[in-house]
Amino acid sequence: LAKTTQPISMDSYEGQEVNITCSHNNIATNDYITWYQQFPSQGPRFIIQGYKTKVTNEVASLFIPADRKSSTLSLPRVSLSDTAVYYCLVGPSGGSYIPTFGRGTSLIVHP
Amino acid sequence: GAVVSQHPSWVICKSGTSVKIECRSLDFQATTMFWYRQFPKQSLMLMATSNEGSKATYEQGVEKDKFLINHASLTLSTLTVTSAHPEDSSFYICSARDQDRGRTEAFFGQGTRLTVV
Numbered sequence A: 001l002a003k004t005t006q007p008i009s010m011d012s013y014e015g016q017e018v019n020i021t022c023s024h025n026n027i028a029t030n031d032y033i034t035w036y037q038q039f040p041s042q043g044p045r046f047i048i049q050g051y052k053t054k055v056t057n058e059v060a061s062l063f064i065p066a067d068r069k070s071s072t073l074s075l076p077r078v079s080l081s082d083t084a085v086y087y088c089l090v091g092p093s094g095g096s097y098i099p100t101f102g103r104g105t106s107l108i109v110h111p
Numbered sequence B: 001g002a003v004v005s006q007h008p009s010w011v012i013c014k015s016g017t018s019v020k021i022e023c024r025s026l027d028f029q030a031t032t033m034f035w036y037r038q039f040p041k042q043s044l045m046l047m048a049t050s051n052e053g054s055k056a057t058y059e060q061g062v063e064k065d066k067f068l069i070n071h072a073s074l075t076l077s078t079l080t081v082t083s084a085h086p087e088d089s090s091f092y093i094c095s096a097r098d099q100d101r102g103r104t105e106a107f108f109g110q111g112t113r114l115t116v117v
Helices: none
Strands: A009-013 A018-023 A031-038 A045-050 A053-056 A061-064 A070-075 A084-092 A105-110 B004-007 B010-013 B019-025 B032-038 B045-051 B067-073 B076-081 B090-097 B106-108 B112-116
Touching: A009 A018, A018 A084, A018 A105, A031 A061, A031 A070, A045 A053, A045 A061, A045 A070, A045 B106, A070 A084, B004 B090, B010 B019, B019 B032, B019 B090, B019 B112, B032 B067, B032 B076, B045 B067, B076 B090
Parallel strands: A009 A105, B010 B112
Antiparallel strands: A018 A070, A031 A045, A031 A084, A053 A061, A061 A070, A084 A105, B004 B019, B019 B076, B032 B045, B032 B090, B067 B076, B090 B106, B090 B112
16 A cells, blocks of 8 residues: 655644645555545545546545645635544555555644 | 444443444445544554455454454444453544445544443
């Protein structure tokens, strides 16, 4: 499994754009990149998934460079409710994939 | 997205008793489910992979006789913490993937807060 590295913590203010980068240097050809959000005492929630270039949904955007060795989760105009831990996971689409979590990034949004 | 439901959300039990946690996939079938444990300020740690109709696969260091996993149907997996002790107090989370529809992302239950007193 590709190992992921994320900043341990980030701080931002309401209304700002937040970009969280994840490094995955040994990503495999059939690996996807998936981001989850977790609030205290809740299970992780799927945010976005991508394979290459850019993916956007109603919540976030995911930017993946051509070499796919990193990815950036972009949260536009964050609010206090975006304060959470964000996890980047890398793994194949095959049935044997077991989601394995790294340390994640604790994002704190200030008023 | 697909829905995974866990029950109960929280439970308090006496030391030495057993506690069962249920994990259901509500709108899809899951031949494989995953059980995690999470301590405060830490990431999710995989405990075991639950396989429908067969024995679970436990991660190194997880006692299979203490954490009994049963995956009797395609929509239900249970985790039983036997003879619970205070050090078993933690946040337990289950997960499943909707593999039949080719979904690659995993969906997680809301978690179960276990407190052993």
